[in-house]
Amino acid sequence: MGELSSTKVLMNGRFVDWNDANVHVTTHAFLYGTGVFDGIRGYYNKERKQMFIVRLGDHVKRLLTNMRLLRLNLNITADELTKEIIELVRLNDFREDVYIRPAIYFGPGSVGLNPAGHGTEYLVFATPFGKYLDTENGISACVSSWRRITDGMLPPRGKIMGAYVNSVLAKQEAVAGGYDEAILLTKDNFVCEGSGENIFLVRDGQLITPPVYADILEGITRASIIKLAGDLKYEVIERLIGRTELCIADEVFFCGTGAEVTPVTSINGRLINNGKIGPITKELHDKYFKIVRGNESRYLDWLTPIY
Numbered sequence: 133m134g135e136l137s138s139t140k141v142l143m144n145g146r147f148v149d150w151n152d153a154n155v156h157v158t159t160h161a162f163l164y165g166t167g168v169f170d171g172i173r174g175y176y177n178k179e180r181k182q183m184f185i186v187r188l189g190d191h192v193k194r195l196l197t198n199m200r201l202l203r204l205n206l207n208i209t210a211d212e213l214t215k216e217i218i219e220l221v222r223l224n225d226f227r228e229d230v231y232i233r234p235a236i237y238f239g240p241g242s243v244g245l246n247p248a249g250h251g252t253e254y255l256v257f258a259t260p261f262g263k264y265l266d267t268e269n270g271i272s273a274c275v276s277s278w279r280r281i282t283d284g285m286l287p288p289r290g291k292i293m294g295a296y297v298n299s300v301l302a303k304q305e306a307v308a309g310g311y312d313e314a315i316l317l318t319k320d321n322f323v324c325e326g327s328g329e330n331i332f333l334v335r336d337g338q339l340i341t342p343p344v345y346a347d348i349l350e351g352i353t354r355a356s357i358i359k360l361a362g363d364l365k366y367e368v369i370e371r372l373i374g375r376t377e378l379c380i381a382d383e384v385f386f387c388g389t390g391a392e393v394t395p396v397t398s399i400n401g402r403l404i405n406n407g408k409i410g411p412i413t414k415e416l417h418d419k420y421f422k423i424v425r426g427n428e429s430r431y432l433d434w435l436t437p438i439y
């Protein structure tokens with residue numbers, strides 16, 4: 133696996149080589165998707181020779197809280213897991229942007245749906261990671277023919293492994309159709325989110341985003357954007373968004389750990405803002421990237437320096 137083979141992975145509290153970081157075929161999470169995970173980014177600031185992990189405490193908290201949904205029970209505190217994640221990044225001595233993936237899941241055992249007899253396992257891996265979507269030029273999106281799963285069916289707020297098949301179906305369909313990303317609607321046809329990112333619309337200078345009860349993932353970047361926009365004196369409204377508002381919005385953008393702040397310049401072939409990145413999106417985008425690289429003193433408490 134080239135360079136990655138020398139990377140260490142954390143498995144159940146032990147650092148193992150990348151090539152030895154395997155799970156057993158009877159792992160309940162492999163058979164049924166019964167685990168929770170999170171996605172975290174670290175940004176390397178070359179001038180300061182420093183790695184900043186973004187909102188690490190919030191990601192760890194969300195991950196540990198989500199265990200409750202699946203009745204997972206791991207004997208680890210937020211402090212302990214946080215320290216282990218920091219140690220993993222340090223140990224691998226990454227000097228470029230990274231993506232960090234912790235997961236907590238039901239481990240090996242006998243076949244059967246009840247995971248009660250399966251132990252709870254956890255792992256964290258980190259890998260160099262550049263752009264997930266084109267944050268600089270903007271992307272095309274389509275409204276997916278797949279509907280978002282609902283809270284009473286398979287809770288999207290849980291970041292449950294198996295729930296991501298819903299996102300994969302939408303992403304595959306979008307890419308097969310020549311689009312960069314999918315926008316999923318809720319079962320009631322309101323705008324929900326992208327396959328792996330939250331969505332914001334700009335209308336008449338106001339930011340609008342679906343509320344947490346609209347079957348979205350409660351995104352940490354979404355919370356950052358809401359705070360940032362408020363600090364910049366924009367009004368942010370959390371409300372249900374009709375599908376046709378996508379056609380008349382002044383600006384649309386996605387946000388997420390992977391997606392960062394990604395302008396959407398067309399939806400189903402209809403240009404947004406004449407296909408150009410809108411001014412409010414641009415302002416938030418630029419500010420976001422300054423913040424995550426540690427170049428905005430006001431938001432330094434969002435960052436955990438590693439070295």
Ligand SMILES: Cc1ncc(COP(=O)(O)O)c(C=O)c1O
Binds near residue numbers: 299348349350390
């Ligand atoms: C479905 C979905 N929505 C939104 C997000 C954005 O969440 P966050 O900003 O916490 O990364 C993600 C994950 O990145 C996601 O998988």
